[in-house]
Amino acid sequence: MLQQKGLMEVSLKKDKIPSKDQYPFNIPALRNFSSMKFHPKVTYLSGENGMGKSTLIEAIAVACGFNPEGGSRNFTFATHNSHSVLHQYLTVARGAVKPQDGYFLRSESFFNVATNIHELDKEGGGGKIIDAYGGVPLHEQSHGESFWALFTHRFGGNGLYILDEPEAALSPSRQMAMLARMHDLVEQQSQFIIATHSPIVMAYPHAIIYELTENGIKKTRYAETENYKVSHQFINNYENLLKILMGEE
Template sequence: MLTSKGLTEMIFNREKITSPGEYPFNIPALRRLSSLKFHPKVTYLSGENGMGKSTLIEALAVACGFNPEGGSIHFNFSTHPSHSVLHQYIRLVRGASRPKNGYFLRSESFFNVATNIDQMEDPLLLNSYGGKSLHEQSHGEAFWALFMNRFSGNGLYILDEPEAALSPTRQMAMLTRMHELVQQQSQFIIATHSPIIMAYPDALIYELTETGIRKTSYTETENYRVSHQFINNYEQMLKILLE
């Protein structure tokens, strides 16, 4: 399944850890982690809050050279350095083909990225996002401008909860945009709660739990099962939740 394109694997150097009981090494999903292989097209990190999805994907992005707060490889601003040291314990295995483009979208700090773009006052940079300040658009429109304008083929895109600003319709449209970029030799690694965004068929899904990280199928993920159960039996679910 895996090819020599893009990122193929992340190896966790456990032997370097001197304080395994401290954050971030005490996160449930990291306790037994030794390595994580990536699909050449799309890899998902799924799981409940607090299982370490964002911490892990942040560390992966920083290990790749991206700014911890997000942006392309050339962004070096820092609003509030809060990222963990986990990236220092990661070794990346890359394929022979290197991506020509890349981006780390961290939904919680995308505001800071937009501010930095405005502060640089670079028309060429602004044009690469569609030519309009991201702060002059709604949160969802700004995310969409990023997907449609800044992302291109032969890229590595690491996304942390991209659904945060997108309606269900836009999440479905995001799948179409992802497919276009995958066909242009791009690779996605995505941490998400969204059963819509997680539905891309040619993908590898990892679920992070209290007992570690495991491969799973789309319909076996907690996010899919809970959403499916609620939507298809919402009246009964509401009685249980609200009684």
């Protein structure tokens, strides 16, 4: 029988929560949160700003042993202790087969990861960490190029990759290329959990999509997500929408 691998589910220790009126438990989508199951290939968290996507995916990553600011499980640096306590109240269910690789990409703090890599490589003592990212220092690349170096060089097969808004530094064409790269890695038994606003990034077929709203968290289909509907409406009717937005109608 084929054994389940990767991350299967996270659940909230409701009996341990100090107060539902206390952050982060008072975030709209988390008020009634109990558990979340993950697709063995790709799972998305979608929703408006302020609904708790980044807070939840950060907590999932930290509960899985990753640095709150990002990187692999070997990264232990800290520049600013801003993560919530949510991870302390999560129970993680893993498959019997453990991934051989893993990474947490937090777009807003990837600069700090790049700085830590540079500092560790300056200290010497063996091979350079940057070689795993293609060999070019990340600070010598644009934000988008450094993200792309991560996807193309650092990510390998049989990995758990947790990504928070990876589209932040990627052009639309690179976002499409990211889907192709994801598929290559999924075919090599990797698993992705992604928080995103991008209807391109969110388009991986047969994925589980959770939408976080004021009313909680629900599973939804790709074309029913707010991000897809708004983008589709704008692209297909942008002239009229611009007139409305600029008060010309």
